[in-house]
Amino acid sequence: MKPAPFAFVRPRSLEEALEVLGAHPDAKVLAGGQSLVPLLTMRLAAPAMLVDINAVPDLDRISCDDDGVRIGALVRHAALLRDEDAARTQPLLRLALSHVAHPTIRNRGTTVGSIVHADAAAEMPAVLALLGGSVEVASVRGRRTIEAADLFAGPLESTLAHDEIAVSAWFPALRPGERVGFAEIARRHGDYAMCGVAALVGPERTRVAYLSVEEVPTIVDLTGVAPDDVGEAALAHLDPQPDIHATAAYRSQLVRVLTRRVLEQAA
């Protein structure tokens, strides 16, 4: 469990990081390392170079305004979880983050890293998708904003180009009249969930996000569905997959139960 050889650079500015990344097609960004390092040690990934962005200044900021919460690429899960302004502006962040891994991992792992890592079992990609947030990315070619709806391409696959660094993510604020809910069931406390559900209930629309059910975070619109029918209505849009911890039927059951529970929470 030792990684294959790689070169390591630790740029002191975003520009430098982007240049190195642009010049090395087989380089990978290292943020909190909580997903990448295990992949390296198990030799499931063997990039020729790691571009460690931890020394890039100003990426660890959390800023909140009436519109939403913006977090820099180096904001750790733990920092965002603690942040009172963020919790007030968009309560779903704290609700969901408390389910992300364990405290030690939250202390290093970054929320932006989790989003661009695009694990369908991760909480924060589903949250970003549900809220309709976005990610701002930069490369030597310039900057662009990727809407959540366009971000998740497949399992562990986001639409960032190889030479792009996600510099921040933006989560829209909770608007008046809106309520949120979050619930998940994991085999052990802090594990990736077998099924997780986040809900955003507004005066006009009821939207629900599912993690660990399909290969990407999935959003289902349940506007106007009667409370007793929400589970089945959601399943009509979903194709729950089996794995070694849950059969497809069991996962469907969790969809039913958790959909009802989060919508009650958000009622």
Added chain:
Amino acid sequence: MTTKLFGTKVPRVEDDRLLRGQGRYVGDVFSGQDALHAAVLRSPHAHARILDIDVEPVLDVEGVVAVYTYDDLEDAMGEPLPLLIPHPTLTHGRTQYALAKDEVNYAGEAVAFVVATDRYVAEDAVARIRVRYEPLPAVVGIAASRAAEHLVHDDVPGNVGARMEQHNGDAPAEIAKAPHTLTLDLDVERSACTPLEGRGVAARWDPDQQRLQVWSSTQTATGVRAAVAAKLGLDLRAVDVITPDVGGGFGVKINHPWPEELLVPLAAMRLGRPVSYVEDRREHFVASAHERAQVQHIEVGFDDEGRLLGLDVMFWHDHGAYTPYGLIVPIITSTQLLGPYKPRAYRVVFESIYTNTVIVTPYRGAGRPQGVYAMERTMDAIAAYLGKDRTEVRAVNFIQPDEFPYEHGLVFQDGRPLTYDSGDYPASLEKIKQLVGWDEFPQYRKEMAAQGRRVGIGLACYVEGTGVGPYEGAHVHIETSGKVKVATGLTSQGQGHQTVFAQLVADELGVRFEDVEVVTGDTRRMPYAVGTFASRAAVMSGSAIHLAAKRAKEKALRIAAEALEADVDDLEITDGVVSVKGAPGASISLGTVAVLSNPLRYAFDEASKSATQFAVGDPDKPPVAPGEEPGLEGKDFYSPERSTFASGMHAVIVETDPDTAEITILKYAVVHDCGHLINPMIVEGQIHGGVAQGVGGALYERMVYDENGQLQNASFMDFLMPYVSEVPETIDIDHLETPSPLNPLGIKGAGEAGVIPSAALFASAIEDAEGIEITAMPISPSDLFTLREEHR
């Protein structure tokens, strides 16, 4: 008088060092030194013929020092690894080679061995070795093995390594004439020990002295020493095996020699440089050992009270690809299955069968969890059938306190009669009912049901043969400083041996606890020993240490009596000082006694002056009296005629979520009888750890093999060892102390107890909550949900 430490909660002396990160493990042995590091190329196939191994691409990798394949092994190293415990019924035992010869039989089997300047380079090199395999059909799981459509080993018909039968009375005849009969078919899956420190070995060859030193993360230093000497063609005296701190064993490290335990010393000798190997987590999953998988078929006949008239058990034990540890696990299942009960007639037949999966060797409990599961599921089924309380059916079958020693008419794992030495099962049952609130439970169930909550209660009883032989020894040495150095040969993996053994010595010698230092698992200090397994350390080494301390004390008193001109019977030792009872001032310290015990020609300090030739001794007598030896030491061995049988009962209340099928533990209670408790805190710690491991085995852990023999969850991400958040926050423990008549301390083993009844226990409680028969363990929420769907 020095207060007696036996029976008190003396804090563990180990903890300060271990908790501060000052433990010294195999991985630390050569730290900071210029040692070489090894990595192993392992078979990616569960079953394949090796056509060709090409190591060429590795030879020019910078930093690679050596690459070995089977062709590089000579003499005994080229023979299969030892079959440690042969048995007449193990007619088709097979063991692997240190490096695969021409066939691999499980994914993970060692194929090539690379030594390099560091582990990184060694792994790079391993990735470059090219092996051409011809894949063969893999036999995975008990059903496939029994079907024997494909064979694991060509020369083992039906994949059956052993078939063994034992009986007492005529069970089929008893069942035939019994008023009631039942049949059960049960399943238990694989799990594993998974200590946090995996296997590891380091070795250094001293060419000047022609001496090999080996450090291994093992449960038997003497076993490894004998194996290394035999395999490498060395005299036993030329090999030292030292066990540093070991980060957990739980059974897996009693198997030996592992291929790496031979290859590392071999490389150290050939290369003339220190070599070390520490396996990684993935390797531990695919290349060490698993346990527990069995399929069981039970037929039972009983009377109206639920009394067992005939019990007829057949089971199939999946032992994986090889049988280095013989039949110990299934023999334990087949004998310990009986627990605290006395069926009128019993027959058990097992087949120990091959699969193309990781080998099976004892894991804490070692076959007992499966036996208890078979027996306790049967008890629950009888109670359900008769509409009786589960505790009543158990009670009518108990061996009674006045029936000890109780002979079962079977042969136990040590080749000796299965004879229980002592116990009080009715008293245990009363205690456990109290502790868990058995009689109040129906009311509680009603209250919970009113809130829409579903709860169940379970109970499981076990008897555990502990302290198996053949022997352990101890050496106690009182130094001239008055400090006491103790050595025993078996090894420690965190149990607290240093603490309890020091308690015994301090009590017996009358010295301060702080002045006793205990060394375990170092063949330089105690070359005769067996190992740490079968809950035997306290019973075996504890007894030996007690006896050795007694000898040292007798000698101390003899010498002191002469020095004080008093009678031995008038002496007592307190805080390391020998004094004449009732004569203040007439005293001599044990340190001085040690000086006197060793008549000197040369003085080296103030104290030793008094032992030199012009200072002491009757000029008319030999300085060392006939029959005496110089030095204040005691050495003794303890070798009991048979095992001592501890027992216990666990009870649990669980809640099952009607919607999500999640299983939550609401209350966990343990009544435990291991005879006299040397240190109740350490016994309780063992129970806590065992219960945690049992919860893992019952509700979380399994080895998920696909049909090709690939382990799907070979990491701590997917192999669900419980976190602290998954084990009960409190475990209510009550002790019963039924002393063993077999050893001087009246003690029984306690190391494995906590894990033994778990599968049976949770099956019982979940069945009670759900009203669905539970026949397969472990059980996950997804499994429970599937069962509910099947029973709708």
